Amino acid sequence: MSQSPPTPNTDFSQSSQFIQDVRERIAKVVVGQDVVVERLLISLFTGGHILLQGVPGIAKTLLASALSKAMQLDFSRIQFTIDLLPADILGSEILDQSTSTFRTEKGPIFTNLLLADEINRAAPKVQGALLEAMQERKVTIGGDPYILPAPFLVIATQNPVEQSGTFELPEAQLDRFMLLHRLDYPTPDEERIILRRNATLGVQRRDGGAVVATEFDVIDESPVGGIEDIVAAMEAVQSVHVSDTFLEHVVELVGRTRKHPDIELGGSPRAGISLIKASRARAFIFGRNYVVPEDLFALAEDVILHRLRLNYEALADGKTTAVVLQEMLADMGSGDGANLKGQSLSPGTNGSTVTAGA
Amino acid sequence: MISWLILLPLALVFPAAPTHGSVVQEESQQATAIPVGVPRWSRDVVLGGTALKVRPADTETPLIVRIDSISPHGTDLRYDFEYYGLEPGTYNLLDFLQRADGSELGSLPALQLHIESHLPPGQVKPNPITQGDTPDLGGYRQAVWLLGIAWGLGTLAWWLSRRRTDHAAQALEDTPPPTLAERLAPLVERGVRGDLPLEDQARLELILIAIWRKRLGLQGLPAAEVLVQLKQHAEAGVLLGELERWLHSPADADKQTGVDPAQLLAPYRDLSSEDWDREWEATAPRPGTLGQGG
Structure with missing residues (x-):
């Protein structure tokens, strides 16, 4: 999806350069996926977490790895499986026989950037342990609390196709993710570039032998910024202005999700909060010091869609949350005005039904 | 006795x-x-x-x-x-x-x-029996009549009422919903006067977006893509950009942007819904020409 050209803002010039450098660095190894990079930055700058939903092989791990190296962040990856235990993520106390004392072995969650690969393959108690840590930003090992590093961003992934042997995240846990972004396949042009790049990777000599090089091997290890830049960006995001008019838009959209006849579970207050947080970060990324409706419309699907649940009648009719949400967005302004005040409005005149990927 | x-x-x-x-x-x-x-x-x-x-x-x-x-x-x-x-x-x-x-x-x-003999001489057959009036059985017949009249009047009243309701519903159904222009008009007036409440400011912006979406034939696009396309349009992009600065930029930036709501909304002030429809039909872009209009 194309984006509006960013309007440079002198206040954000330093951060804008940092963001531009990050994007360029990632683009060297990951083709396309500009929107995903934007969503990752939004999550990072707002302290939220992101769930990426897409089929395997579309560079989710590569993207997280490139992002961590570009920003000089610690990076861990956990492949979630059915036999994973909470201690495998959080850490545990281990008896040191030399001193006959317990020492704490911190788990892979103690990192800045955690890639929780295929989170829906782990048992609910493991999912719960991770999601609790995401929420509280601390873990308890052997009765002692440990604060997680800052910044702390969880990039979870799940495969939407193969659902056998998985534990679907319930709505209450999905709500912990600020964003759920649905990854698409690259466009044909992007795919040609991917194939050309891959064909030129060659082999890498190692320990007298050689391995076929991968995209991970070509990631530039030198960072373009550090935690200080991220902190500056986080502070800048907090200075982005949110107008009362924009708040009205958010209130109306969230209210519509609660009143829509096809929806059983609408957006929570956290959805509205997340929408504003994400909008501020997006405005910052695009060099604005105030949010605009474009931010809301661009982020609505990623912020709100996973918090909605259709009712039985809508499911029986073959509707999807994506279609219903697009209908609601299209009806804002031209629709029935169910949540509007001051004027009685009748159903929309355009009656458009926007199709979107489910 | x-x-x-x-x-x-x-x-x-x-x-x-x-x-x-x-x-x-x-x-x-x-x-x-x-x-x-x-x-x-x-x-x-x-x-x-x-x-x-x-x-x-x-x-x-x-x-x-x-x-x-x-x-x-x-x-x-x-x-x-x-x-x-x-x-x-x-x-x-x-x-x-x-x-x-x-x-x-x-x-x-x-x-x-x-x-x-009670018969006159020579009469063999008895006198014909004269049928008297049906005795008044406690007003039953009157009650039946009254009930019948009441039922008839009630049925007539119900039918007339239903007919009127049906006509009203039909009239309401036949009445076209207010167009976007009709919805926009009062908001524009108040916006020009400078006394547009906060809720209506939000409505004004959304209706203008909806109007331009319809005008440029973008109803089939996802909402996020619509705004991107509108921003690229010569006329809509300028309007929506100024509208955003008016409604969303920080208060202390109002003077910097110099957006005059009255001037901004003036083109939308006197257009009737028919004018809008005619203009939309005339300016509807051909497929594939969106974004090239300057």
């Missing part, structure tokens, strides 16, 4: 009753004429001599007599007679009796009967 009331008229009818026999007859049958064919009874008539029986009757017999019972009364006998006349006239009941043993009746007191 009752016996006196019975005996008194009998005494008037039979004033010359013999000493050796008394006659007690039913009330009123002797006091008034007996209609033809209507039976009457004379009970406890005491007559001397041997037992009596009814003479055999023929087709010419004007009075039909029957002895209901005979019972002893001292040396005499007590009779209960039943009779009815077939021809008008005055008759002696004894003329239609005879001794059962064939002896003479002897000197018995006369038992006079007067049979009269």
Whole structure:
């Protein structure tokens, strides 16, 4: 999806350069996926977490790895499986026989950037342990609390196709993710570039032998910024202005999700909060010091869609949350005005039904 | 007391009753004429001599007599007679009796009967029955009528009411929903005057976006893509950009942006919905030309 050209803002010039450098660095190894990079930055700058939903092989791990190296962040990856235990993520106390004392072995969650690969393959108690840590930003090992590093961003992934042997995240846990972004396949042009790049990777000599090089091997290890830049960006995001008019838009959209006849579970207050947080970060990324409706419309699907649940009648009719949400967005302004005040409005005149990927 | 009331008229009818026999007859049958064919009874008539029986009757017999019972009364006998006349006239009941043993009746007191006909002479058939009015049965018929009228009026009122409601609903259904321009007009007016409330500011912005989305034929695009496309359009992009600066930029930036709401909204002020529709039809972009319009 194309984006509006960013309007440079002198206040954000330093951060804008940092963001531009990050994007360029990632683009060297990951083709396309500009929107995903934007969503990752939004999550990072707002302290939220992101769930990426897409089929395997579309560079989710590569993207997280490139992002961590570009920003000089610690990076861990956990492949979630059915036999994973909470201690495998959080850490545990281990008896040191030399001193006959317990020492704490911190788990892979103690990192800045955690890639929780295929989170829906782990048992609910493991999912719960991770999601609790995401929420509280601390873990308890052997009765002692440990604060997680800052910044702390969880990039979870799940495969939407193969659902056998998985534990679907319930709505209450999905709500912990600020964003759920649905990854698409690259466009044909992007795919040609991917194939050309891959064909030129060659082999890498190692320990007298050689391995076929991968995209991970070509990631530039030198960072373009550090935690200080991220902190500056986080502070800048907090200075982005949110107008009362924009708040009205958010209130109306969230209210519509609660009143829509096809929806059983609408957006929570956290959805509205997340929408504003994400909008501020997006405005910052695009060099604005105030949010605009474009931010809301661009982020609505990623912020709100996973918090909605259709009712039985809508499911029986073959509707999807994506279609219903697009209908609601299209009806804002031209629709029935169910949540509007001051004027009685009748159903929309355009009656458009926007199709979107489910 | 009752016996006196019975005996008194009998005494008037039979004033010359013999000493050796008394006659007690039913009330009123002797006091008034007996209609033809209507039976009457004379009970406890005491007559001397041997037992009596009814003479055999023929087709010419004007009075039909029957002895209901005979019972002893001292040396005499007590009779209960039943009779009815077939021809008008005055008759002696004894003329239609005879001794059962064939002896003479002897000197018995006369038992006079007067049979009269209510029909004029020569009339054989009875008078036609005149049908009277149906008696008033406690107002039932009126109640039925009233109920019927009330039901009819109620049904009529219900039908008229439903017809009116249907017409109103049909009229409402036939009334086209307000167009985007009609919805926009009051908001623009207030925006130009500078007294647009916060909620209406949000509505104004969304309606303008909806208007441009329709105007440029972008209804089929996802909402996020619509705004991107609108921003790239020469006219819509400028308008929406200024609108965003007016509504969303920080308050202290208003003077910097210099957005004048009255000037911004002026093009939308006097356009009727028909004008909008005509303009949309005229300016609707051909497929594939979006974003190239300057």
